[in-house]
Amino acid sequence: DAKTTQPNSMESNEEEPVHLPCNHSTISGTDYIHWYRQLPSQGPEYVIHGLTSNVNNRMASLAIAEDRKSSTLILHRATLRDAAVYYCILRGGGYSGGSNYKLTFGKGTLLTVNP
Amino acid sequence: NAGVTQTPKFQVLKTGQSMTLQCAQDMNHEYMSWYRQDPGMGLRLIHYSVGAGITDQGEVPNGYNVSRSTTEDFPLRLLSAAPSQTSVYFCASRTIQGVGTEAFFGQGTRLTVV
Numbered sequence: 001d002a003k004t005t006q007p008n009s010m011e012s013n014e015e016e017p018v019h020l021p022c023n024h025s026t027i028s029g030t031d032y033i034h035w036y037r038q039l040p041s042q043g044p045e046y047v048i049h050g051l052t053s054n055v056n057n058r059m060a061s062l063a064i065a066e067d068r069k070s071s072t073l074i075l076h077r078a079t080l081r082d083a084a085v086y087y088c089i090l091r092g093g094g095y096s097g098g099s100n101y102k103l104t105f106g107k108g109t110l111l112t113v114n115p
Numbered sequence: 116n117a118g119v120t121q122t123p124k125f126q127v128l129k130t131g132q133s134m135t136l137q138c139a140q141d142m143n144h145e146y147m148s149w150y151r152q153d154p155g156m157g158l159r160l161i162h163y164s165v166g167a168g169i170t171d172q173g174e175v176p177n178g179y180n181v182s183r184s185t186t187e188d189f190p191l192r193l194l195s196a197a198p199s200q201t202s203v204y205f206c207a208s209r210t211i212q213g214v215g216t217e218a219f220f221g222q223g224t225r226l227t228v229v
Contacts, residue, residue, distance in 0.1 A: 034217075036218075042222060042223070043119075043205045043207075043220030043221055043222055043223050044205070044207075044218075046217035046218065046219075049217070087157065101146045101148075101163070101165070101209065101211060102148065102160050102163060102173065103158075103160075103207075103218060104160070104174075105150075105157035105158040105159070106157050107155070107156065108157060
């Protein structure tokens with residue numbers, strides 16, 4: 001599996017934008033970039049995913065570098081409820097017996113939001 | 116919509132005891148999986164299934180058994196619990212229709228083996 005590298009922790013102030021980086025220099029052409037987050041004492045929840053183009057949804061934006069070797073999850077206005085561990089995960093496209101559907105979690109980035 | 120439901124939420128076992136962690140989803144998802152999460156760590160895949168009657172091993176399968184007799188349910192069995200299996204267990208499901216589909220996770224089962 002292609003590996004991702006994220007900072008262990010980041011800190012932000014409430015109402016300010018947050019840019020969470022992820023490096024994935026060994027990404028293959030068919031790997032999708034997924035972001036999940038895990039709030040305290042909860043299961044992970046999906047945030048956003050993309051392949052090549054930047055993506056926006058109600059939770060966040062995903063900016064993908066032109067060479068796809070890095071990406072950035074953008075929270076436009078952090079709130080206290082955004083304090084969580086954020087995971088950047090690569091998942092292969094296509095179907096090959098189920099192995100492409102697994103999500104391989106690293107340690108993620110612990111985001112602290114200050115009031 | 117219940118999503119992914121795990122039971123129990125908490126469990127304490129003695130070494131050597133057996134138990135089954137239950138996972139049910141009501142979204143008709145083909146793919147289901149079990150993860151464990153140890154303190155300060157990311158999630159590690161134990162077993163997964165791409166449909167009824169089909170299961171496969173993940174990264175850390177030793178000590179765990181699974182079966183998938185229906186689309187909805189994917190129980191995880193600990194045959195002889197060990198202290199090393201103290202962890203938080205998460206079940207997840209997703210559809211295999213489409214490539215970038217999101218996974219849905221349960222709230223977790225916190226297991227302590229003494």
